[in-house]
Amino acid sequence: MADHKEYWSTTGxxxxxxxxxxxxxxxxxxxxxxxxxxxxxxxxxxxxxxSFLSKKNLSKGVRIEIGEDGTVKIxxxxxxxxxxxxxxxxxxxxxxxxxxxxxxxxxxxxEVDIHVGGVSFAPDSAPEEQSPAE
Numbered sequence: 418m419a420d421h422k423e424y425w426s427t428t429g430x431x432x433x434x435x436x437x438x439x440x441x442x443x444x445x446x447x448x449x450x451x452x453x454x455x456x457x458x459x460x461x462x463x464x465x466x467x468s469f470l471s472k473k474n475l476s477k478g479v480r481i482e483i484g485e486d487g488t489v490k491i492x493x494x495x496x497x498x499x500x501x502x503x504x505x506x507x508x509x510x511x512x513x514x515x516x517x518x519x520x521x522x523x524x525x526x527x528e529v530d531i532h533v534g535g536v537s538f539a540p541d542s543a544p545e546e547q548s549p550a551e
Contacts, residue, residue: 424436424437424483425438425483425487425522438481441483441522443477444522445479445481445514445517446458446477446478446479446493448514448517449513450477451513452506452509453501453506454501454506455495455496455497455498456498456536457496458477458493479491483524487525488524488527489518489522489527490528490530491526492529492530493510493514493532494532494533495510495533496534497535498537499536499539507531511529
């Protein structure tokens with residue numbers, strides 16, 4: 418295939434299995450974004466440029482590095498939601514991402530590096546219409 422993507426491959430008695438790094442990145446991105454206290458995923462301009470130049474995958478603030486021995490290193494950038502403990506949210510993201518990737522792909526997650534790119538505020542609920550003073 419000419420698309421420069423890395424795949425993790427294994428061969429069994431019924432054939433081979435190939436998992437794209439994009440699949441692993443999608444699993445990690447979804448797991449991180451569903452964690453309480455995460456406002457959204459974040460990718461810095463620097464990592465976008467490095468990713469483009471090195472042909473490495475960067476999907477929704479997630480960078481994946483698949484090892485030859487069935488291991489994977491994951492790097493995630495996210496925006497924290499104001500009012501949550503950032504360290505606790507980051508630890509929870511690490512745990513959730515590791516559990517999701519390992520259970521869905523059988524890859525061994527060796528690292529989940531976190532980059533908090535900023536803090537965002539929860540969107541205000543629609544202001545109630547005030548009745549005109551009589």
